[in-house]
Amino acid sequence: MRxxxxxxxxxxxxxxxxxxxxxxSQDGTRAGFTGVSLGAALPYAVLxxxxxxxxxxxxxxxxxxxxxxxxxxxxxxAEAFLCIAEHRRAALLEVTVLGAYIRFERGFRYARQRVRTxxxxxxxxxxxxxxxxxxxxxxxxxxxxxxxxxxxxxRRTALRLAEFARIAGExxxxxxxxxxxxxxxxxxxxxxxxxxxxLLQARLDVFQGELARLAKGxxx
Ligand SMILES: [Zn+2]
Ligand SMILES: [Zn+2]
Numbered sequence: 001m002r003x004x005x006x007x008x009x010x011x012x013x014x015x016x017x018x019x020x021x022x023x024x025s026q027d028g029t030r031a032g033f034t035g036v037s038l039g040a041a042l043p044y045a046v047l048x049x050x051x052x053x054x055x056x057x058x059x060x061x062x063x064x065x066x067x068x069x070x071x072x073x074x075x076x077x078a079e080a081f082l083c084i085a086e087h088r089r090a091a092l093l094e095v096t097v098l099g100a101y102i103r104f105e106r107g108f109r110y111a112r113q114r115v116r117t118x119x120x121x122x123x124x125x126x127x128x129x130x131x132x133x134x135x136x137x138x139x140x141x142x143x144x145x146x147x148x149x150x151x152x153x154x155r156r157t158a159l160r161l162a163e164f165a166r167i168a169g170e171x172x173x174x175x176x177x178x179x180x181x182x183x184x185x186x187x188x189x190x191x192x193x194x195x196x197x198x199l200l201q202a203r204l205d206v207f208q209g210e211l212a213r214l215a216k217g218x219x220x
Contacts, residue, residue: 122147
């Protein structure tokens with residue numbers, strides 16, 4: 001009887017996608033990210049190793065634990081998480097999965113990670129972001145940053161996107177998402193929400209039509 005899954009030996013390390021908040025160390029000399037769910041209390045650098053979030057003395061990812069870095073295979077699946085209200089200000093990360101990994105249907109759980117690109121959301125006003133500013137919350141020793149345009153940054157601590165990338169190091173690229181791409185900006189008015197709802201309804205109609213067609217094909 002075979003108890004282990006076949007081992008994979010990819011030629012190139014796999015690519016994955018996830019969302020996280022950019023963070024800056026208290027003294028401003030280090031930059032990285034902090035996750036949005038499990039492991040959110042442990043900020044990580046651009047190139048970093050996973051540790052068991054429960055402090056157990058095993059290597060992450062362990063088969064009988066849920067520790068390790070997590071990512072999904074599809075960019076769209078990671079973008080879907082950005083729709084959740086409390087994740088609206090998070091950045092989309094494209095990562096290289098390094099070291100041991102466990103593959104799931106939707107993604108990986110793994111030992112080491114390199115963040116290659118971070119795409120930050122447009123400013124809360126809808127304009128393309130050029131800065132990362134103090135988001136007003138953080139972790140011990142780390143302040144969380146959120147994207148902003150020059151007009152909305154005010155007097156908060158602010159870093160240009162390229163400056164954040166330089167401090168984070170390891171060849172990280174930080175991009176500002178094009179306004180209107182993906183998730184709607186915070187603070188949409190009723191007309192925008194109605195337009196959004198109409199668009200969703202139209203998509204749903206197409207989807208239901210497809211489904212009915214498939215179901216009919218199956219019966220024949
Ligand atoms: Zn563990
Ligand atoms: Zn703005």
